[in-house]
Amino acid sequence: MSTSDQLTVTVDGVELQVAPGTTVLQAAKRAEAWIPTLCFDDRQAPFGACRVCMVAVQGAPKPLPACTTPCRDQMVIDTDDATSRRVATAVVELVVSELPQAPDPHTELGQIAERLEVTDTRWPGDTHHEGHDFRHPYLAFQHELCISCGRCVRACDEVQGAFALTATGRGFESNVTAGLNAGFEDSTCVSCGACADTCPTDAITEITLLDGVVRERSRNGNDPGRRKRRRIASE
Amino acid sequence: MSTIDAGRFDKTVTTTCGYCGVGCRLEAHARQGRIVSISPADDGPANEGHTCLKGRFAHQFTRSRDRLTSPLIRENGELRVASWDEALQKIVAELERIKDTYGPDAIAGLASSRATNEDCYAMQRLIRAAIGTNNIDNCSRVCHSPTSFAMRKSLGLSGATGSFSDIDHAEVAILIGVNPTQGHPVVGARIKQAALQGCQLITIDPRRIELADYGVLHLAPRPGTNAAVVLGLCHVVRRDGLCDEAFIAERTEGYEALAELLDAYTPQAVQEITAIPAAQIEQAAHIYGQAASGSLLWGLGVTEHKYGSEVVQLLCNLALMTGKIGKRGSAMLPLRGQNNVQGSSDMGALPDTYTAYRRVDDEDTAQLFEQAWGVPLRREVGYKIPEMFDAAVEGKLKAMYVFGEDIAQTDPDTAHVQAALENLEFMVCQEIFENETTKYADVVLPASAFLEKEGTFINAERRFQLVEASIDPPGGARTDFEIILTVSRMLGHEMGWQTPWDALEEIARLTPHYQGVSYERIGRAGCQWPMHPDGSDSPTLYDQYFDRPGGRGAFAALPYKAPGDAPDREFPLVLVTGRVLQHYNAGTMTRRTGNADLVDRDWLEIHPDDAKRLWISDGDTVSIRSRVGRTELSAKVTEQITQGHVFTTFHFPETRTNLLIGQSADVNTSCPEYKVVAVDVRPIGEQAAFTPQLETVG
């Protein structure tokens, strides 16, 4: 029985008391159980897009996503369940397949892939088109690395409140861009860098961390602070 | 979060941002002695894993080519490179000469609100103990000194009554004279999120600030009429029974006098003064008065006025009348501008107080410090910054030692400042770059930026936070702390410290409010003064009593008075000055980073109706004149400003905005009235003339 309004949950055999509203992922973190995630950032509300954080919950017919599943009293959770891990690994394998090159080891995706032992992908086929935007003094877009996890859009929404980013396209062609797709400077971006901070693949990253990039310097001309509209260089 | 692995950097140091008063905690990543990248610290109490483009990206200035890396001495009108020994000896020789010839009061010091608490404490100790005068001030003079004065008078302590987290618990928040999404971006973002999730935001500003679009009500008063607005709100609160009578009875004093004064400030009367519709005054008062919790936030749009300190007292009235103080969600939050403007004053770098605002003429305090420092100390209050300039022009002040403040760019009435500095016999500037002020320096010393020093800052929440170096000062530059200690030693006063932590230990030992503060106690979460004997700190003030004799909060019955300047036929528009997001104050640091790519100039915001009447198009260069000066700017036609007002920033030295600002200043603290200047604007090349068709404001 739980004390007052706390819930009792068991994660990988470890029993804990959690407040109502706690997600399975949060409970697992407290129990120090590892659950892989890609679209999750604890500075944002859970999104439920990557489907990598699957776990087994006793009584549930199929694996559940830990980040968006609320704990219930007496819930018994197994984070290392074979089916869940198999699904997670299959998803990561698919994600790795949509990028033109293997993820950099320092990125979150690179680290998850390593931990799940996804070294190669069995899925040859289309990858994202290359699209670089290096006009901004600090923030760089490498569109081909975007896995549409939504974290940058949500950082710009829920943390900064500038609403400068958006998902674009649909299905496999999904990607992300700023403003009306004419670069960061021509949008409501305030250059806070929250997007670069949260991106798990370096699709958005700090330009100084990219080697050998020659940045297109933007020119403001005579307009007082007016940003010039430019078309994206390639896409 | 995208993890940054050790392979790309050789060092990561957690420190506190040196830009604004939010005090974001940052992880500085360095490689081979240079900053490569900075990311926000997830556990930063003020920023919680977020920051703005200044803290995050604007660090390249640390290695800018024009960084000062060796001392400079002026010879035949030009600055030339010198060795440290030569420069220091010259400083000591000159200061001693002037002291002997004219007395110690002919020397004044200016502490930097950018620098650490330990730097500022060291500076005030140098001026007081080594020189022997109380002529020490810091740049809070020109921003929040009215806040300090007023809050001490009404409530007892000089600082926010709560924390930024109170915003998350506030049903209502009133923002007056502050533009957080520009000047305090991380707090601005927090307010925006709160507003989207149900906090009712009321914004009061002559400009329609960004947050107005997220609020329930925006009031646009004539510049300089804030007092009338606040009195009007108090009037309606009282009239409609929204006071917390029990709180007034048990926890305050002086209400009767205020109540009598309030009678006159009906919404209609306030409308006459402020141009805000009476119905809006009523609505705002009801929203605030009826909420269970409500916070008040203000900035330089309140303080940088002739009666700025009085307006802050009136704001205290509003909180005291409704009992919205000393509780979660009901905080008074002055958004302090600089990263350590709170701390530099807390450390006593002020002409009238030692640490924690204990007066220099208070016997017990003076003796405490005399004992600690082993020298006799003066009881006479020293010069405030504007008084320093006046004294210099009069010939009474002969020398100044300034570090980390570009007074020739940022202080008002530039012509007067220039005259003052020219009239000095000797001036030392301790800086990271040459600037407008070093043009008058006899000796320039190369100092350190925030990423290159250690010590503490105090942010706008009264929170001590640690500053630790991730890179060294470049070339021959040294830390401010080391320089000040050395100068003091050479002047004959040994401070006895090895590191800034030793200075902090002394500060804590001599200041009950800061007792127990140390490197360990501050840790990663920081601690908010006043500290208690049991080691706990103070996130919320005044939940039991006010820090005044008798323990009660004091009402202030202060009527509205007109600002120091008013528009007339010759100068029909009113100029308001402020900041933008991408740059910080004088732009010394940010202009030397990629931020200058994003915003490369100051511009003058002008309303379309005014622009049309004056034949000004968007982008035109215009001439702008006030009673004291003239400068030129690019015009930006926008509806963000109300008709009759213009707005500009002061980030670029070419703009020389402060040529326009006169001598009008706060009656209690001398904080300059940057926010109400009558001006004339016209396209460049046009002759000055009366424009009778233009209706004046006010």
Place this chain on the structure above:
Amino acid sequence: MSQNVVELIRRHHGVQAPSALEVLKEAVEDHGELTDDDRRRAAEVSGMPEAAVYGVSTFYDDLLVHRGERHVRVCSGTACFAATGDEHVRAIESELGVKLGERSPDGTVSLVETVCLGFCHSSPAVRDGETIDAGPGMVARVRDAGCVAAAEPPWRSLLASPVLTVAGEWAGLRRALTELGPDALLEQVEAAKVRGRGGAGFPAGTKWRFTKQAANPEKFIVANGDEGDPGSYIDKYLMEQNPNLLLEGLALAGFAVGARHGFVLTRSEYPLSKPALDEAIARAREDGWLGADILGSGFDFEVTIIEGAGSYVVGEETALLACLQGLRGTVSARPPFPAERGAFNRPTVVNNVETLCNMGFIAAHGADAYAALSPDTETNGSKLVCFNERFVSPTVYEVPFGMSVRELCEDVAGGLRDGRSIKALQIGGPLGGILPASKLDTAFDFDALAAEGCMVGHGSILAFDDQTDMREVATHLLRFGAHESCGKCFPCRIGLRRAHDEFASDQRVQRERFEQLLEALELGSLCAHGGGIPAPMRSLLAHFPDELDLT
């Protein structure tokens, strides 16, 4: 859905601002394509951030292609595919000299594919401008720019007293307002155990109960008229031929849970639905069945019709709400459920059109009478089913639950035309399992069909005749799945593309890898789109492995 963006929209919506999607659609109707100025205007008017508007403008089919003076939309849904193997698509491309998704260089004609026009009874179908033509000779009429509006066969009911196929007379609403009251009404609906008719089968009464209990007093009812399933035209008939029944259902839901406003989201592929409903609303207001203080009861209820812009996944309830508010039609994780936080961040009931059309009967006659409509089974109420062009008598039929699939195909719809025989059926939509001819004796009911890896779903019964190549069926379904994937969740976004590409090639499909992908899709997908595609795929693997050409 972004809670913040929805809040921004809500604040603007509160002052009658149109949604960004409405503004963008109007712009395309007006000048054939979208400009950045259109996007900026949409942002300003709707309260949505500009970047978000850009995202919307790249999501919906209707907004993507630059239209010519003549805009032709050819249906490539499953029924049309079943009729011609998509030959009609290639023929039209050839006749017009334009490829799918393109505009002629001189701007006179543009051609897109659309799924589905709801004329599955007369496949193949095409929409030329505002005319929907279908059936024999259609391609020639397109070539000659002489399309004529195709007829829609009248629907029929097998019930002694038809419920859904007769015009609603508001008897249910009258009884609810004058006799029952909201609590008793809700109890009847719960007792009636109405299972959602949109495919999920979730008990409608439970949704109503949760929404009623939600704290915020401002609530909404939304009818899901996004019947995007190719092969299904049931809701189309209801909305266009019996709109009063739907409006009554909305009002009843509002009365029961405490909502004052209802919405119907219709499809742009059904251009006649919104006008029909708007006209019905006008008449209902005149007659006093909608508006303020209905029948002097103190109950107010208004209905607004909102049209989509070309996305199948918008039929999922959270994506539906996103589209209704003018956002990208992507699926949101639940919780929070719409009953807690739905349209405009307010508690919302989302029910399928057919589900709501059942409510009038329940309110008028009670839960027991409703159960009696299907006396032979546990499942209550009646069901509308529809058949594709392959059958002799394709139209919408109202039937009781419990009849066998064989009875429905042979006795009711008359079997297949032209002497063909049924090879397999897809029941309930493109995410329904595929029933081989050998299993025709299965009962048409939730549990019985589920046991065969199939479902009731929306109620469409689509026959593939003996000449159909099942690998082509697999490729067709995967192509549809990949094209309509909203792109949010990783298994569906990437997996469907990979699966389609493999089937579309002339390579043998690697079975093991494919089955692992199906597992990831079924167990990992965020919604029933990615989660549902494995069902028909598994049916095909089980019943037609040789035709699929696997390795």
